[in-house]
Amino acid sequence: MFPIGEDIQFLTWLGRIVDILLVTYVIYKMIMVIRGTRAVQLVKGITVILAVWFLSSFFGLRTLQWIMSQMVTYGLLAIIIIFQPELRRALEQLGRGRIFGGRTAPEEESSYKTVEAIIKSVNYMAKRRIGALLSIEKETGMNDYVETGIPMNASITSELLINVFIPNTPLHDGAVIIRNNEISAAACYLPLSENPFISKELGTRHRAALGISEVTDSLTIAVSEETGSISVTKNGDLHRDIDEETLRAMLEKDLVIDQKQNGSTLWQWGGKKNG
Structure with a gap:
């Protein structure tokens, strides 16, 4: 039996180790959430600041130190505004239990x-020379492009994708x-x-x-309507x-293997009329 004092000291050190491990794990998961997004560049900018x-504090550069202090003081509000898409995505994943959990069998x-x-x-579409453009979203968000379109919220099927890109239909030119298999x-x-x-031939x-x-880390598929x-x-x-x-190997790597590692299930497809 250890003396009571040594038991308390042991529990104190054990608590500190667990605390450090938990904080490390949370930071790692947060890095995984913002990895590959525009937030990474913002984090680098914050690190420079x-x-x-x-x-400036170390060398006594008072003017520069004052400017940096003002930037840090009002920086929290700026971070909330700038990181709004990433924060929303992190909260959504937390609500689904996916930040601290792995990829489930139904998702795979x-x-x-x-x-x-x-x-x-x-x-x-390639055999029939129907032009199409399928851009598969990975980590970088594409909300800016979603907002330019017409909402559908429909389950993805090959028949629906083909029908969207049929020439002279209302939705094919765009x-x-x-997102999330919809x-x-x-x-x-x-x-x-x-x-x-x-x-020039493209x-x-x-x-x-x-x-x-x-501008993103997406994998994009283009079908030429001239050559197929x-x-x-x-x-x-x-x-x-x-x-x-x-094509299958590239898709499985991006949608199954890579996604299996980070739990992301966002996909994007798109199309243009000419090309």
Whole structure:
């Protein structure tokens, strides 16, 4: 038996270790929530401000220190406003019990069904040279593009995706946004790439595919209505004329394997008329 004093000291140290582990785990989960979003760049900016504040205090730079102090004082309100989409997403995931939990079997099965629906619809449209653009959202939010479209809130199926992109239908000229295995909105617009080195033979659809991949971490599928070829963009890179097996491998990596690691279930599809 340990003396009472040693027992209390042991429990105190055990409590501190548990406290540190819990805080570390919470910080890790918060990093996973904002990873790949615009919030990462904002966090870097905040880190620079804090570093400048510390250095100005250390070296006695009073004017600079006062400016940094004002920025920190009013920074909390600014953070709430700037991080509003990320905070809302974190609260939604917390409400679903997904920040501190893993990916469930129904969600993983739904991811495979989503992959199959994409492949089936893309193959159908490619054979018939029906132009389409499918941009798969990963970590970076795309709410700005959702708000430009028409709300649908419909379950995703290959038949519905095909029907949306049929020429001369009301919703085909624009983007279709999919969120949580539902089509959240249609007739949305994606940003066009301003890269001057893009091949002149690429039209609006491929420029939109490159554009969205330059500003987000999405994986985007473009079906050419001129040739029926399938192209994929990711991180600003364009992979042209890919086959079904390559497409399946890329989709499963982004929708099943990567999503399985971080618990995200957000997908987006979009389309442009010309390309």
